[in-house]
Amino acid sequence: MYIQLTWEDPEMGEVKRSLLAAPIAIGRELDQMPEYWGGESVSRLELANPEISRFHVLITVANNQIYITDQRSANGTFLNGRPLRQANQPISFKDTLRMGPYKMTATLVHSNDLNATAQSPNVASFKPSVKSIPQKKVVIWAIGIGVLLLTTFGAWAVASTILERSRPQPSPTAPSSSSLVK
Incomplete structure (x- = not known):
């Protein structure tokens, strides 16, 4: 047996x-x-x-x-x-x-x-189980890549905002270049 x-x-x-x-x-x-x-x-x-x-x-x-x-x-x-x-x-x-x-x-x-063991029902x-490790690895990698992309986009958005705000802005009272050329 x-x-x-x-x-x-x-x-x-x-x-x-x-x-x-x-x-x-x-x-x-x-x-x-x-x-x-x-x-x-x-x-x-x-x-x-x-x-x-x-x-x-x-x-x-x-x-x-x-x-x-x-x-x-x-x-x-x-x-x-x-x-x-x-x-x-x-x-x-x-x-x-x-x-x-x-x-x-x-x-x-x-x-x-x-x-006959291979034929025995x-x-x-x-x-x-559907929850096998290779499938878990794919999900973990997908989540990791998603987090990396979101982090990269977030860093780009923050850097763009900081650079935009640090540019000198023309003052509203300063004469425009077209009014100086008369």
Whole structure:
């Protein structure tokens, strides 16, 4: 049994996928996660973020069902927006797990389905968020250029006004040049 975890990297905005054999330990530090659980070798997924505990959750499979257990993480684990309250909480492919800034989906993949994972609607249904970093960079650059243009126009307007006011103005009582030529 394998579990495909899919999430959007909160820093880069890229969609990440990991196909791991169950049981799976997720945490911030590899050396704090167990290598074995219940006599089985553990797949470990490191999420380097301070909001993730050193050993945050354990994902297991029993009777073709995925289960998740929060390992007393500091910031908690959320299933569809609700805090995980019980050990061995069952989850389905429609459920969303949140740990710190990471939102994940988990899909059970049987060993004989490994070649079909790209065609599976459950696995391929994850769509990246519209709020990806490259789009944010374009918006930030556009705002920056707009601010730069407005600042430049404002400086030009102020300088023009100062120069216009500093020019000597003809006094209203001074004779005009046409009246001097008679």
